[in-house]
Amino acid sequence: MKIVAAKVIVTSPGRNFVTLKITTDKGIYGVGDGTLNGREKAVVSYLEDYLIPALIGRDPHQIEDIWQFFYRGAYWRRGPVGMTALAAVDTALWDIKAKAANMPLYQLLGGRSRERIMTYTHANGRDLESTLEAVAKAKAKGYKAIRVQCGIPGIEKTYGVAKDNKNYEPADSDLPSVETWSTEKYLNFIPELFAEVRKAFGPDLHLLHDVHHRLTPIEAARLGKELEPYHLFWMEDAVAAENQDAFKLIRQHTTTPLAVGEVFNSIHDCRELIQNQLIDYIRSTIVHAGGITHLRRIADFAALFNVRTGCHGATDLSPICMGAALHFDYWVPNFGIQEHMAHSEQMDEVFPHAYRFDDGYFTPGEAPGHGVDIDEKLAAQYPYKRACLPVNRLEDGTLWHW
Numbered sequence: 001m002k003i004v005a006a007k008v009i010v011t012s013p014g015r016n017f018v019t020l021k022i023t024t025d026k027g028i029y030g031v032g033d034g035t036l037n038g039r040e041k042a043v044v045s046y047l048e049d050y051l052i053p054a055l056i057g058r059d060p061h062q063i064e065d066i067w068q069f070f071y072r073g074a075y076w077r078r079g080p081v082g083m084t085a086l087a088a089v090d091t092a093l094w095d096i097k098a099k100a101a102n103m104p105l106y107q108l109l110g111g112r113s114r115e116r117i118m119t120y121t122h123a124n125g126r127d128l129e130s131t132l133e134a135v136a137k138a139k140a141k142g143y144k145a146i147r148v149q150c151g152i153p154g155i156e157k158t159y160g161v162a163k164d165n166k167n168y169e170p171a172d173s174d175l176p177s178v179e180t181w182s183t184e185k186y187l188n189f190i191p192e193l194f195a196e197v198r199k200a201f202g203p204d205l206h207l208l209h210d211v212h213h214r215l216t217p218i219e220a221a222r223l224g225k226e227l228e229p230y231h232l233f234w235m236e237d238a239v240a241a242e243n244q245d246a247f248k249l250i251r252q253h254t255t256t257p258l259a260v261g262e263v264f265n266s267i268h269d270c271r272e273l274i275q276n277q278l279i280d281y282i283r284s285t286i287v288h289a290g291g292i293t294h295l296r297r298i299a300d301f302a303a304l305f306n307v308r309t310g311c312h313g314a315t316d317l318s319p320i321c322m323g324a325a326l327h328f329d330y331w332v333p334n335f336g337i338q339e340h341m342a343h344s345e346q347m348d349e350v351f352p353h354a355y356r357f358d359d360g361y362f363t364p365g366e367a368p369g370h371g372v373d374i375d376e377k378l379a380a381q382y383p384y385k386r387a388c389l390p391v392n393r394l395e396d397g398t399l400w401h402w
């Protein structure tokens, strides 16, 4: 089998998505997600100017060799743009291989390790009351695990809170919008938020919270400790994780489980965190961590240290990534949980898929490949429009973590 063509499809059904489509001489094609929120065009160029020309004529079955060729052959290894482009290639190749074998991707990975895949969704509100309503709505839809984010009294606009009941979409302007942040106001409010959520929903509902990189280690230690009575499933991205050592200090002070990794793009970003058991869940995803080929390596390494997977699954990862992730989740022995921030109907029409949600769990479907496609005609109706993620400034104007 030979790769005879490959192209990038950029579409924006409510938000920008980058898709790579690889076609073979046998007529089988595969698709991969290459979306990097706020930096989409960089990945498009990396694919069109460098990876696609080197793909034509290759045997698509040689997934590993192609992965090594594009990883080691880049010289400038790692980084979100290159590893997202590589992920798009890798995912499309696994899609082709599974279709050629006429089996769902999870079978090719080793078969399923569970009956169904637990997922969590987002509940958010501008204040405590609307947040409690959002949690109740998510629970009524059957979710067993819910991420809770709330507006902070005294802060005008904060991460994770949707504008007027729409789906939360952070990439909200042509150039970065500016949000204001106060760690003090945040730290003084969040324990009260979870006390109220636990009071309203009892002890069994899995509750998650995303700090979104904003605390210092000692502040994260304080928050983790103060949240212990509410038994969170995890506290995510407590601090910016370039300094993996920072988690040693957090770990000393709290038993609240820690999750990190959605911004990681290789095993080297999380090796110390995993081998020193400084975290409980690794959030790296297929689309940003070099595809299935590399994420399997991260998951297998994590399994040696009791760390479980918790793949990122925000709306800015396309349904292709969601579909591939669910096959991965079906197989991976040390599965933790899968994030599911629902795509809109418009997005789902552009990306028809086989995966199904039922009562808080997903199954990936039995279609050959990863079970997700792209409707090119429909995709062409939604032209790209630059959209950047916000930046965050402290109340004194200091540029902070968003």
Ligand code: CS2
Pocket: 037, 170, 210, 212, 262, 312, 313, 314, 315, 316, 339, 341, 389
């Ligand atoms: C968030 C993401 O889902 C999450 O855990 O951290 O929604 C993140 O803000 C976006 O993916 C950024 O593009």
Ligand code: MG
Pocket: 210, 212, 236, 237, 262
């Ligand atoms: Mg997150």
